[in-house]
Amino acid sequence: MLAFSFSLYYFYLFPLSLVVFYTLRSINNKLALPFLALLSSVFLFLVDWESFLLLTALVLMNFIFVQSDNRSKLLQTLFISLNLLPLMLFKTGIVALDSQSSFSVGFNVLLPFGLAFYTLQQISAIIDTNKPDVKKMSLWQYIFFSFCFITLPSGPILTYRQAINEYKQFNHRKIRYNEIALGISLIIFGLAKFCFIALPINQYTELFFLSLEQKLFTLTFTESLYVMIGSILKLYFSFSAYSDMAIGMGFCFGLKLPVNFDSPLKASSPGSYMNSWHMSFMAFIRMYVFLPLFLLTKNVPIKSVQTRYTTAWAIAVFFSFFLTAVWHSPSDSMIIQGVVVALLLVSIELLKKTSATEPRQFITRFSQALSRLITLVCVFITGLFFFVPSSGVAIQILINIVAPEKISVTSLLCPFIEEFHLSLFDCSSFFPSLDSAQQASAFLGPSWAILHMAFVVFIVFFMPNSMHIFNVSRSVHLSLFNITWKRTLFFAFIMALIFVFSVSMLSNVQGFVYG
Incomplete structure (x- = not known):
């Protein structure tokens, strides 16, 4: 349901909402933000109505509190604790929602949709509004700040102080077509990172985890190393992909969100x-x-x-x-x-x-x-x-990596290994613990999966990150190559091709919620 909701929004509701948004801006700038607030509320309700009810109650409570002028430290601490309480209860498993209406793909705990990111933003509101130099938000601004459909699923986290500065410039910011083109390119690039990098790795790591749960066997060194490296890389590229898409959507709506990753x-x-x-x-x-x-x-x-x-x-x-x-x-x-x-x-x-x-x-x-x-x-x-x-x-x-019993390789390497009479090697396949049916269900075969992993590792250590490529921010880490996006027909054609191939893989896409 979560993956369906994201696909529905990104490819159907997003273009429509963008048209409505800029139509309202052309009529009256002040109508644009209430529209985004309403859109965010509807989006959260459609994805997870239980989360919507819970967060709505907390939003109204917090809005009344942050509007008050005289607040003691004790009362501020109490409200911070009240906002942390639902997160603590769901994290510890004391309270759980129906699995069909809550999503936390990647973790072994079910949380109301967006609760982790929501909680941090509300804490920033409670603390920041107690400072004399920070202005108060209107109700529409606070609803959009709390329910923002762009950042609620996986971030980035926009603090109250950052948000109020963005909203102050929002009504006076002119339409910049270069930012819209940049935003759309970032959305496509993020989708491609998830589909072509995170998804193939995730398919094999999930197959290994499923096999380990159902069978009693020892993974080879090759399989264990793939699982260990793949676990962090699929998280990194899934999370950074959604961050790219969120920042890209922000550009499309005239919002500048904070950068979330720098290699x-x-x-x-x-x-x-x-x-x-x-x-x-x-x-x-x-x-x-x-x-x-x-x-x-x-x-x-x-x-x-x-x-x-x-x-x-x-x-x-x-x-x-x-x-x-x-x-x-x-x-x-x-x-x-x-x-x-x-x-x-x-x-x-x-x-x-x-x-x-x-x-x-x-x-x-x-x-x-x-x-x-x-x-x-x-x-x-x-x-x-x-x-x-x-x-x-x-x-x-970890034991299989440190003290391996077998190192599995493809049969193509057997002639070279047999020449040295090395009994430590298994020449049947890179992934002999998986049966042929499981391997056939994956997007890539074992040999291609190993090459794919090597290519991804090369990208991680030697290529610039997406924020650097799209000139959103400069990286503090050095890269072997330098690639820069420009608003040209060549890059538009490349992005169009990437988008077409990414959409063709959407049937395999799983939802991802970080936190």
């Missing part, structure tokens, strides 16, 4: 990775969690100023990572893993701070290389635990 797998440290992955969420954590905690803990009674500030930094970073794990995690075990990862990442960052003061260049380079390696290992292992049916399966997959 995170190119990062050389945990801090760089976290600041490049889900950037709007990390900006929220930095503003509303890290900074207040750092300012609070830097006053701890420690004589040495450097030690005091380093301690405050470590505490703030740990709790920022911990709360990030809690927000993303569907179970208690994942939260425990989040604590372990948070401790590890803080230790790595402290190691980098120490090595930065070390005069010997060799040690500095070694620590940077070690930091990058540990960061990638942590990312891929965390992604594995995020998607596998159970922790036991994840541990078994």
Whole structure:
């Protein structure tokens, strides 16, 4: 139902709503935003009416609160807690909705549609409106801010302060055809990323997870490595694809949404990775969690100023990572893993701070290389635990990688392997644990799947990201190639071809909701 709703909107309602939107803008600019607010409400109701009722009640409660001028810290804390309560109840499984009306594809927990992103935006509204320099929204603005059909499914997160600045310019912003062309191109590019990169990887990882649940067998080294790498890559390309589409839709409606990704797998440290992955969420954590905690803990009674500030930094970073794990995690075990990862990442960052003061260049380079390696290992292992049916399966997959019993390869490589008499290799297929029927149901055969994975890894580490390609933002990470989109007939033709091929794969598309 979710995938159907997205397809229905993107390919039928979106062009129609765009025509209505610009018709209203030509008549009266002030009619455009109420139309978007109404459209967002209808979209949420059609996708998940139970979520709509829950969020509507919270929106009305919050709107009344943020409009009031005199608010105590205690009352502000109470309202923040009330907005967090539904998310906590659904995350812990104390409350659950009918699986046919709730969607959280990619996680093992059912959440009301958009609740995770909605909650963070409402918290930003409660905090920001308590500051004298922030203006109040009208009811229509607040409804669109809360129910925005562009960002509610998978982000990016638009804080109250960012939104009010956007709305202030919204009624006076002229129609820019270059931004509309850019937006449509981003939507097509995001759809292609999901269909041609995330979907083929997801098909095989899901087949492996299903087989592991139904059968008792050990995956080969090749299969285990594919599952571990594929788990994080399908999440990255699914999430970044929807972020591209959301930012593109924002451009089409005259809204500038924050960038969400900057090639995170190119990062050389945990801090760089976290600041490049889900950037709007990390900006929220930095503003509303890290900074207040750092300012609070830097006053701890420690004589040495450097030690005091380093301690405050470590505490703030740990709790920022911990709360990030809690927000993303569907179970208690994942939260425990989040604590372990948070401790590890803080230790790595402290190691980098120490090595930065070390005069010997060799040690500095070694620590940077070690930091990058540990960061990638942590990312891929965390992604594995995020998607596998159970922790036991994840541990078994890791054992298969570290101490493999078999390395599976295609039969085409058998002559080369047999020449060296290597009994460790299985020459039947890259994926011998899957039967022929399962392999036939996948979009790509095993050999093509391995080549596809190698190509995707090349894209991740050596190609520029979509925000860089479309000149939305510049990347802090280097790329081997430089590709730049332009509003020309050549790029229009390329985008048209990509769109046609992407639509042809829509029958295989699954819904994706992050958080």
